[in-house]
Amino acid sequence: MIEWRADGLLLSVRPHGEASAIINVLTRERGRHAGVVRGGQSRKRAPLLQPGAQLDVTWKARIEDHLGSFTFEPLRSRAAMLLEDRAALATLSAVCALAGACLPERAPMPDVYDRTVALCDALCTGQDWPARYALWEFALLGDLGFGLSLDQCAVTGARQGLPYVSPRTGRAVSAEGAGEWADRLLPLPGFLRGDDHASAQDVKDALRLTGHFLRQRVVPTLRSSGPIDARDGAERAIVRLLSN
Structure with a gap:
């Protein structure tokens, strides 16, 4: 029998049989891991299994390759804390999806786990989370092997004054390099390159940028449009929030 225990961020839940559920959790040392929760659809346990919840999970299986089963203890619920904050709740759903x-x-x-849990906690405390979510998406592209090249201009080689990104290559472009093609390029907000300040418009531009490359590079690898639909819903909610 193989067994391990860890803190996990609950990403998804789906029914399994008449009473059980299969959950996906993100753990620091085991990554994204699935398992069966016996009685996961019960009145007692189902309310505890909401995406975004932090759980103390124990996984057991006869051999490593089996789906295995989870037992869990709830550590904290996040979705319940965000019921009155539509934008934050939509963003939590997008992160999990x-x-x-x-x-x-x-x-x-481990870096992805730490970054994701920190973002989910920020959603609950209201700590500048729209910019942090944009940075999370930007980092996710890199984590998946689709990182953008923003260090120098793809045309001139310049390393300063890079206001654009090519929507085709994902490389930064200077004003000089853009020339008459500037209106066809995507704005590059400075905070994605390390600037301290991010205005509301910067966050909107960042989400437009990351959304473009998620759809271009990541969506074709997915089995369904559900995750990107959740992500686009979060972007719309954030844009409304920042526009008020």
Whole structure:
């Protein structure tokens, strides 16, 4: 019998048989991991299994390759804390949907785990989370092997004054390099390159940028449009929030 225990961020839940559920959790050392929760659809347990919840999980299986089963203890619920904050709740759903669909199964990604849990906590505390979510999407592209090249201009080689990104190549472009093609390029907000300040417009531009490359590079690898639909719903909610 194989057994391990860890803190896990609940990413998704789906019915399994008449009473059980299969859950996906993101753990620091085990990566994204699935397992069966016996009685997961019961009145007692189902309310505890909401995506975004932090759980203390124990996984058991006869051999490593089996689906295995989870037992769990709830540590904290996040969705319940965000019921009156539509934008934050939509963003929590998007984070769980994207991580659940995009991250490789059983591949330890401690930096991704730490970054994702920190973002989910920020959603609950209201700590500048729209910019942090844009940075999370930007980092996710890199984590999945689709990172953007923003260090220098693809045309001139310049390393300063890079206001654009090519929507085709994902490389930065200077004003000089853009020339008459500037209106066909995507704005590059400075905070994605390390600037401290991010205005509301910067966050909107960042989400437009990351959304473009998620659709171009990641969506074709997914089994359904559900994760990107959740992500686009979060972007719309954030844009409304920042426009008020």
